[in-house]
Amino acid sequence: MDLEMSAADLAFRDEVCKFLADNLTDEIREAARLSASSFSDFHVSQRWHKALYDKGWAARSWPLEHGGCDWTPMQRYIYDTEAARADVPTAFTMGISMVGPVIMRYGNQAQKDCFLPRILSAEDVWCQGYSEPGSGSDLASLQTRAVADGDDYVINGTKIWTTGAQYANLIFCLVRTSETGKKQEGISFLIFPMDTPGITIQPINNIADVHSFNQIFFDDVRVPKSSLVGAENDGWTVAKYLLEFERGGSAFGAKIEASFNAYHRIAACFADQGALDEPLFAQKVAAVKIQQMAVENTEHRIIAEINRVGRPGHASSIMKVLGSETDQRVTELFLDALNIYAAPHQPAARSPGNNSVPVAPAAGVALVGKYLHNRAASIYSGSNEIQRNIIAKRVLGL
Numbered sequence: 001m002d003l004e005m006s007a008a009d010l011a012f013r014d015e016v017c018k019f020l021a022d023n024l025t026d027e028i029r030e031a032a033r034l035s036a037s038s039f040s041d042f043h044v045s046q047r048w049h050k051a052l053y054d055k056g057w058a059a060r061s062w063p064l065e066h067g068g069c070d071w072t073p074m075q076r077y078i079y080d081t082e083a084a085r086a087d088v089p090t091a092f093t094m095g096i097s098m099v100g101p102v103i104m105r106y107g108n109q110a111q112k113d114c115f116l117p118r119i120l121s122a123e124d125v126w127c128q129g130y131s132e133p134g135s136g137s138d139l140a141s142l143q144t145r146a147v148a149d150g151d152d153y154v155i156n157g158t159k160i161w162t163t164g165a166q167y168a169n170l171i172f173c174l175v176r177t178s179e180t181g182k183k184q185e186g187i188s189f190l191i192f193p194m195d196t197p198g199i200t201i202q203p204i205n206n207i208a209d210v211h212s213f214n215q216i217f218f219d220d221v222r223v224p225k226s227s228l229v230g231a232e233n234d235g236w237t238v239a240k241y242l243l244e245f246e247r248g249g250s251a252f253g254a255k256i257e258a259s260f261n262a263y264h265r266i267a268a269c270f271a272d273q274g275a276l277d278e279p280l281f282a283q284k285v286a287a288v289k290i291q292q293m294a295v296e297n298t299e300h301r302i303i304a305e306i307n308r309v310g311r312p313g314h315a316s317s318i319m320k321v322l323g324s325e326t327d328q329r330v331t332e333l334f335l336d337a338l339n340i341y342a343a344p345h346q347p348a349a350r351s352p353g354n355n356s357v358p359v360a361p362a363a364g365v366a367l368v369g370k371y372l373h374n375r376a377a378s379i380y381s382g383s384n385e386i387q388r389n390i391i392a393k394r395v396l397g398l
């Protein structure tokens with residue numbers, strides 16, 4: 001991929017930097033810095049999404065016909081890099097990054113007309129109902145059942161680790177619609193409102209003490225058959241297509257750059273103590289930096305592949321493993337840099353606008369939370385062991 005910037009690219013970069021400078025308020029940046037979850041504070045990130053939407057930049061990877069940007073890979077790279085440098089929040093956009101591309105490919109016209117504009121404007125907020133207790137890596141063994149009854153399905157079962165279900169008004173959900181044949185063949189992909197009678201949400205706090213995910217219970221939940229995306233019992237095809245975007249589309253390069261920014265901010269607070277300049281530690285930082293560059297190059301290859309054939313393919317598994325493990329290594333540097341200040345537990349100091357007095361220097365107050373939450377990066381979107389199995393089988397042909 002050609003990474004030389006043309007005059008047009010440089011002008012575009014100026015436009016991006018101006019947009020970021022004009023719209024990223026201190027409050028929005030603070031929410032990004034304080035987050036100890038996959039997503040920044042929901043309400044603040046919705047405001048950030050609105051600014052992007054008004055500019056026409058909400059769905060940067062979508063095609064123009066559905067309100068996307070139609071940017072070149074270089075433009076996306078420029079935006080992601082500048083956005084990470086400026087500390088943009090991670091908005092809660094499972095609609096844009098996951099279910100949107102699925103509706104574009106497998107949805108009928110009515111579903112496209114209804115949902116795509118509302119995903120773009122963030123009027124609708126989506127959550128992902130895939131995992132169940134006992135069905136995570138072995139997702140195809142899922143047991144939540146949808147039984148046909150006239151024009152409806154009646155759903156019973158439970159989903160777990162459902163990120164952001166407390167904010168979502170819609171869910172995309174894998175359900176079992178047939179018990180015959182292979183377990184993959186009896187699954188369907190449904191989309192329906194979270195306020196449908198019979199749905200209960202039970203919060204789960206993450207290791208950093210943030211309510212980021214939930215368990216959802218379905219008790220005779222009745223949804224119309226028009227909730228089906230794709231064909232009945234062909235949900236596994238739809239689900240796998242979505243997972244390619246979930247695993248490959250996480251802009252890991254930008255995330256890691258943001259983590260490095262956080263590291264440098266806290267390292268600067270202890271600059272006079274010299275411990276972080278020790279040759280062995282400096283070598284460790286350099287090794288992670290080199291790994292970050294490998295992630296960026298892999299990401300460029302994937303963007304070029306999406307541009308060429310429209311989907312990331314199995315390279316998304318490579319990106320998931322490399323990106324998540326590199327980001328974990330950067331967040332491990334946080335603990336080295338914080339030293340004794342890694343010990344105090346002050347979750348209240350991580351809410352935007354709080355008035356707690358942090359024990360650690362202000363730049364470090366969220367870093368242990370980020371480190372802890374980031375342990376999950378090698379589990380969510382399909383664990384890294386599973387991704388390695390996919391790479392061995394589908395990429396290396398072992």
Ligand SMILES: Cc1cc2nc3c(=O)[nH]c(=O)nc-3n(C[C@H](O)[C@H](O)[C@H](O)COP(=O)(O)OP(=O)(O)OC[C@H]3O[C@@H](n4cnc5c(N)ncnc54)[C@H](O)[C@@H]3O)c2cc1C
Nearest residue numbers: 128129130131136137161162163376379380381382383385
């Ligand atoms: C922060 C976070 C957010 C999440 N958000 C969502 C969400 O919004 N929606 C949703 O549906 N799910 C979500 N998940 C769930 C996630 O997809 C699952 O946790 C993941 O798929 C792993 O499943 P499991 O937890 O059941 O672990 P298990 O499948 O029980 O795996 C346990 C361990 O065994 C290993 N293992 C299992 N099978 C194999 C094998 N065949 N070969 C080698 N090793 C294996 C795994 O790698 C793992 O280390 C989230 C998870 C986390 C941590």
